[in-house]
Amino acid sequence: MKKTFIYLSVLILTLSSCGEYNKLLKSQDPDLKYSYAKKYFNMKKYVKSATLLEDIVQYFRGREEAEESLYILAQSYYGQKDYVTASEYFKNYYTTYPKGEFAELARFYGAYGLYLDSPDPRLDQTQTYESINQFLMYLEYYPQSEHAKEAQNILFELQEKLAYKEYLAARLYYNIGTYMGNNYRACVITADNALKSYPDTKYREELTYLKISSKYELAIVSIDERLQGRYRDVVDEYYNYMNEFPEGKYVKQVKKFFDYANNKIEKNY
16 A cells, blocks of 8 residues: 555656646746756756757847856756757857856866767767867866866877777778778878877877888889889888887887898898
8 A cells, every 4th residue: 555655646746747847838938937947957857958948048148047048958968968969059158158157167068078979989080079179179268277187188088089090990901901902001191190190199009010011011012113112111110110119019020021121122232
């Protein structure tokens, strides 16, 4: 009996709540909707708060509630983990109210939401680039903010993700090799661009190794008139690698590349 009573009580409260919300949706009173939107937001019922605010946020333009209602709408989507929509509303807020009460938080959460939504490195990284751009703007506006250090750390993390994506692409070109064309050249270009764009990446040694490995393979399949130039490229890359990674993981292998290429060069003289 006790369990039945509790169940019925919960059911009645749920139905009552649903009835209340449905009446609010039909209401023509924006102030009433706003008061309940804030109530639902504080209760973490973000779908309800966002739905109510979508109906009235335009109504509040020019009114005292306009700024806060737009920010709460953005946070309501953020609470739903709809970070793309949230970011758009955060951007709308700090564009409309560049010196508003919530401008700093809007810039931070707009960038942070896109960071949380940043996809696997193997997928399209449009949101990663946008998150980076928004964090850079945040740091430009608020370099001394309490969130500045966190923003900088996230920037490094996102850049590492992009570097890893380039590393995966370079490695794929290398593994494909001469299948349907010569992919070693594409590997060299991809690795080189990654090293220039992300000079401090933890994948620097791997990218450098892919460069010398690809140049060695290019020399192996080269036509005669390009052969000596490509062997010299291998020798140059060997010195680049050894200068930067004298105790690196691939020292033995790059030494083999060097010995082979250097021997070919010496035989030509």
